Amino acid sequence: MSMIWRNLVGSAALLALAACNQSTPTPAPEPVLDAQPELDIPAWPHGAMVAAADPRAVQAGLDVLAEGGHAVDAAIAVHAVLGLVEPQSSGLGGGAFMLVYLRESGETLVYDGRETAPAAATSELFIKDGEVMGFLPAWQSGRAVGVPGAVALYKAAHDVHGSSEWARLFAPAIELANEGFEVSPRLGGYLANERLRSVMRLDEPGSAAAAYFYPGDSPVAIGTKLQNPAYAEALSEVAALGPPAFYTGPRAQRIVAAVTEDAEPGAMTLDDLRDYTVELRPPLCGDYRNYTICSAPPPSSGGVTQPAIMGLYERIKGVPAGLNQLRDLGHWVNAQRLAYADRDHYVADPDFVPVPAADLINPDYLDARFQDVGDPARAEPPGDPGAVLARGPMIDLWGRDTTEEGGGTTHISIVDLEGNAVSMTATVESPFGNSVLVDGFLLNNELTDFARDPMKNGLPVANAPAGGKRPRSSMSPSFVFASDGELVMVTGSPGGNSIIAYVSKTLIGVLDWQMSAQEAIDLPNVIARGETVGVETSAPDGEIWAEHLRSEGYQVTERAGENSGLNVIVVREDGLEGGSDRRREGVALALAPPEPERELPAPESDN
Ligand code: GLY
DSSP: OHHHHHHHHHHTOOEEEEOOOSSSOOOOOOOOOOOOOOOOOOOOOSOEEEEESOHHHHHHHHHHHHTTOOHHHHHHHHHHHHHHHOTTTOOTTSEEEEEEEETTTTEEEEEEEOOBOOTTOOTTTTEETTEEOOHHHHHTSGGGOOBOOHHHHHHHHHHHHOOSOTGGGGHHHHHHHHHOEEOOHHHHHHHHOHHHHHHOOTTOTTOHHHHHHSGGGSOOOTTOEEOOHHHHHHHHHHHHHOTHHHHSHHHHHHHHHHHHTSSSOOOOOHHHHHTOEEEEEOOEEEEETTEEEEEOOTTSSHHHHHHHHHHHHHHHHOOOSSOOHHHHHHHHHHHHHHHHHHHHHHOSOTTTSOOOHHHHTOHHHHHHHGGGOOOTTSOOOOOOHHHHTTSOOOGGGSOOOOOOOOOEEEEEEEEOTTSOEEEEEEEEESTTTTSOEETTEEOOOGGGGSOSSOEETTEEOTTOOOTTOOOOOOOOOEEEEOTTSOEEEEEOOOOGGGHHHHHHHHHIIIIISOOOHHHHHHSOOEEEETTEEEEETTSTTHHHHHHHHHHTTOEEEEEOSOOOOOEEEEEETTEEEEEEOTTTTOEEEEEOOOOOOOOOOOOOOOO
16 A cells, blocks of 8 residues: 555645646646656557546547657646536636556556635524525525635646646637537437526526526537537646646636626635645555555545555455355445444544544454444444544544535546556536536535535534635545556546545456456446445346345445446456446447557678
C-alpha cells in the first residue's frame, strides 16, 4: 500500500491549490511530487482507453490521447463535452473528485474539486421558520448551490500533469456546442418525464433553463440538434483566460445573482467564488488479498468505504474453495452494511470535523469490526474505531446521520498511452442540479449532500453544514493496484449514496468472481444500507439473488431501473478491457499502442 502514496504522506500534502485569486491566468502551483530517482520503467504496451457516459465525450478524450495527451488532458476534454451533452449529470456549475495515477513514480494524487458552502453559511442552512426544509424545496433553491469546483480542478490538475495545450482541450466541446449536438434518449427522456417536471423548476416560465430545454413549453425531443452558444462562449473564455473567466468578472456576477436572487436565496458572494480552492489530498488505500484499493478520502466516501468493504468481505468470507456467487452474496451484503453504517456516522469534511478515516480501514479495526455482523433484519449500528484502537471511544461524538442524497453525477475512467490513469467522478447533485441555467451550464445543488438537520438526539451531526465546508460525497473514483504497484483497474459510478455499492460490485466481480469488466457491471445492483437490502430484480439473476437473500433473513426491497453508470477499465496481460454501464449511454473505447519505430533497412549499394 505504501508504494502508492509514499511521497504524499511524507509531504502531508494537503496543499490548497488556489483556483483563482487574480485577474490573470492562475500560475502553475508548486508541483508537490517529490524528486524521483530515474526508474527503468518498461514502455506501457497496453494502449489507451476512455470509458465515459457518452460516445461523443469519449471520442474527444481519445483524440487528445492519440496526440500524446496525458490522461488528465483527456479527462478535461471528456468532461467539457459531457457538460454539454449530459447536462443532467455534471458540468461547469458543479464539482468533482479526480484521482490521478502517475505510472512513472507510482503515485496516486487526489484533486478535490468539491463544491463548497459559502462563507456565510451556517449549520442552519436548511432550517426555515424553525423547521428543517423538505428535500425537494431545498433541492430547488439558491440555498443548495455550492461554489462550483470543476473549472478550478481542471486548471489545478492540468498545471501539474497536462501535456496538451490548455485551450485545445475545450475545442471539441466548443465546436459541438456551436454546431449543435443530437439530444440523446436519456437526456430527452428526462426532459419529457412528467414526474420530474412536477418536482423541478427546469421549465419555469421565463427562465433561461426553460428557453433552452422547453422551447415553446415543450421538452426538446430526442434526436433534436441542440445548440448552446452560451456554453461555447463560457468555454471559449475559460480556454483563453483560465479560471478567472469563471470565478471573477461578469460570469461570476451572473452566478452570484442567480443564487442570491433565487426565490429561496443562497448566500454566495463574489469573494466565495474568487477564493475557491482545489484541495490536493492523499488517497486512502487498503488491501484486499494481493491487491491495493485506493479511492478519494473525505469529504468523499470512496477511500473509507471501498477498502473497508473489500477488507471486511475478505475477513467475513475467509478462504472457501471455488467460485460461488450465491454463497458470497450475504458476505458482501454484510460487508456493505457495516461499511455504510460507519461512513454514515463518521465521514464529513475533515477540514471541519475529526474524521477517523484511516482508522476505519485500519486492519486491526477491520479484524474487530467484521465480527459485528448482526441480525440481517435490522440495521447495523456504526462501530467505534476509537474504542477498538484504544484511542478513546468516539461513537457519541456525533448524532446519527440525517443526510439524504441525490443522483445527478457521472464517471470517467481513462488510461493514457504512457499507462497513467484518471478516475474522475463529477456531479451537479440532483439531475439538472438546482435547475438554474447560467451561461449555458446548470448550477449544482450539492449542499443538499449536507445533513439538512444539523442535530440528532441533542448531538451535532458530523455532516452538518458550515461556512466554507464541503458536503460529504458518496463518489468513489477508485484504482486497484497489484502487489508490484502496477495498475489493475480503474472504476467509478454515479448514483447518489448507492455509488458505494455500485463501485463495490465491480471490485467484487472483477477481483473475486473473476469476471470481465462488462460482466461485473451487468450484475444486479445490490445496495445494503440500513435495514433493507435493495436488489435490482430487473437485471438477470436479480430475482434469484433477492430470493436467496430473503432466505438468509434480509429484508429485501426489489428495485428496477437502477441508476448506476459504471465506467470501468481493467488492465489485462493482452491489453485494456473496458466496460460501460448499459443502464446509461456510455462506451469504453480503446486506442491501440503506437507502432514501434522500425529501423529502415540500409539502402542497397550500387557497387
Ligand atoms: N452528489 C453525489 C455525491 O457527491 O455523492
